[in-house]
Amino acid sequence: MWLLAALVRMQPAAGSQAEDVESLRLVVSGDQAAAAGLYDRHSRGLYSLILRIVGDEREAEDVLQEVFVQAFRQAGRYDASRGVVAAWLLMMARSRAIDRLRARRTRVEGRTGEVQVLNDVPDSQPDVASAMLGEEQTRLVRQALDELPLLQRMAIELAYYEGLSHSEIAQRLEQPLGTVKTRIRLGLLKLRDVLAEGQA
C-alpha cells in the first residue's frame, strides 16, 4: 500500500525560481535536459491556462508549443528583475492564447483591419516585477474572487480570459464604458485589499 500511496502523491515538483533560472541559463547553451525540466515543471499550468482561453485541445497544444519554442529561443533575454520565470511563462501563454482567440474571432466575424487590442504584454511593462503569490495568498485571492459581485467578476474574467477590451465588454453588457472600467477597478482593488489584510 505504501507504494501506491507514494505513487499517487507523486506530482510534478513545483519548481523553484532558482531552479528555473538555472535551467534557462543551460537552455541557452543547448542543454536538452534543462529544456525538458522546464517543460515538466510548467507544461501543466501553462496548458491549463491556454486551454481555458482558447477552449480547444488541438489549438491549446499548438499554442503551448509556440510558448515553449519562444521561451527557449528567448531564454538568454530573460531578465529576473522583470518577474519570476513562472510568471514570465504564464504571461507569454496568456498573450499568445489571446492572440489566437482574437484571430479566430476576426475570422468568424469576417472583420478585417481590426484594431490590435493586445500588445506584447511582457515588453510593454518593463518597470514592475511580477511575482507569483504563495499558496495561502492565492487561496485568499481566489476565494475573494468568487465572492465578488457577479458583474464585477464577470467583467474581470471577460477581460483576462476572453481578451475583450473595455469597450467590447461595455458593448456586451450594454453598459457605459465608464461603468465597466470602474467595475473592473473596484473588483481588483477589493482583491488587493483582501491580500493586504491577509498579510497584515
Place this chain on the structure above:
Amino acid sequence: MSTHDELKANGAGYVLGSLDAHEQREFEAHLAGCAECKAEVASLRPLISVLATSVPQVTPRSELRERILGAAAGLKRSGAEVGPQTRPRPHLYALHDRKAPPALVWLPLAAAIVIAVGAGIYALRLQRQMGDLQARFDQEQSAAAVLAAPDLARIDLQGQPVAPDARARALWSRSRGLVFTAANLPPAPPGKAYQVWVVTAQMPISAGLLTTDPTGGGSQYYVTPPDIAPPVAVAVTLEPSGGVPSPTGERYLIGMP
C-alpha cells in the same frame, strides 16, 4: 486629452491587458510621470498570477512532450536527440552487474512489484483522468463563458402588475448556461424567495433561486441542461423560500425572446 481620474480608471485594465492600443499608449505615457498610478499598477500586478493559476488544471497529452521538446531541439541543432531517451539508465545496468539471487526468490518478488507499480500507475492515471474530466466540465460552466458564447441569446423581462418597476435581463447560451440580472424587485417577504424559470413549450423549468440586495437588484449564474427545449419565456415568481419544482406563486417578471 483625458483627466487624471479617467486615466486612473485604466490602471486595472492595463494590468489585465484589456486596454486598446490607443488607451494603452496614453496610459503608459501617463504612467511614466504619475507616482500614484504607478503604485496602483504595482499593487495590482501580483493578482494576475492568481487569475492565471485559477483555472481548472488539465494535464496535456503525453505525446506532446516529445513533439514540443523535439521542435525546440530543432531550433539549435537539427537532428539532435531529445529528452529522456538519451539519458543513461544506470539502475538497469546495475541490476545486471550484480550477482543475481536465485530466481526462486526474486521472481515472485519482481512479479509482486510489477503488479503493485502497475496498479499504482493505473490509480494515478485514473485519478488524473477524473480530475481532467471534471476540469473540462468546470471550464464550460462560468458566467464569463456565457457572455462570450457564440450562441448567446438575450431576453429582456418586464415587471408585472405586482412590481411594475422591476426589470431584468437573461443572457442564455444553450451550451454554457444562463446569466440573470434583475433590478428594482421589492424585498422578498420573510419565508419567501424569488425563483427564476426557463419556460419551454412543454413546461417551466426552474433555473434556481435569485437573491436580491437591499436595492432590489441581483445577478446570478445558472447552469441549464444542454438538451433543454427552446425557451418561449423566462419568468420570475415569488415562492416559498426553498423553491418549488413548478411555479405556484405570483409572477413578478416575464420576458419572451
